[in-house]
Amino acid sequence: MSNVVETVKQVVKPILDKHTFYLFDVEFVKENKSWYLRVYIDKKGGITIDDCVLVSDELSEKLDEMDPDPIPQQYFLEVSSPGAERPLRNDEELQQAVGEYIHISLYQNLNGQKAFEGFLRSVTSDELVLQNDKWGKNDTINIPRNLIAKSRLAIQF
Template sequence: MSNVVETVKQVVTPILKEHSFYLFDVEFVKENKSWYLRVYIDKPDGITIDDCVLVSDELSEKLDAMDPDPIPQAYFLEVSSPGAERPLRNEEELKQAVGSYIHVSLYKNLNGSKTFEGTLQSVDDDQLVMKNEKWGEPDTVTIPRDLVAKSRLAIQF
């Protein structure tokens, strides 16, 4: 199914560039008995429902016009934002998140905790530095990169 994902990326990229959006991810998955083609898009000031409809309509039209059909089985097309609590999957996304409120899960305890939430202050090859706000009293915590299991944007309450 990676051919489907690669084909969709090639087809959707010019559409996104035309509207100043960017591609976050594409997945083609089977859930129960149905196939889902999910395209996650974004732009600096956030994606709206109208943006998703626009991309969905244009992408659907282009995919339907292709011969041979790149996706021969029936599927549902979903175009959406990656969400307010999207994962930070790589170095570039971590660096873009500097100044943002994030959630970090660790492989093992650091200072008695396996999770931290706060504002990411800096990132380098060896560590993340964040203003930890999980327990209400802000302090700065330095997290070695080799302890980080997952990180994502978070909503601050």
């Protein structure tokens, strides 16, 4: 079904460009007996419900106009935000997250911990630098990239 995903990416790109949104991800999956086409979009400052409705309406119209139909089976179209705690999957997303509050999970302990939260201050090919005032006078930590299992945006409490 990657053909469906690639087709949808091509169809949705001009719609997103027009509204200064960007594509986070597309998935076409079967859950129980139903197919779901999920399009995750974002923009600086975050996506609203109205933004999702706008893209859903325009994308649905474009897909309905296509002949032959790129998705012959019945499916549900869902357009949404990737979420407040979305994963940071690559260098580009990490660079965009500089200044944001993030959560990092590690493969092994670093300073007695396997997880850290703080403000991402910098990203290099070798490490990420996090800052958190709760850590006391050592309020920054350099985390080697090879120790990082996962990283995501986080909500600060």
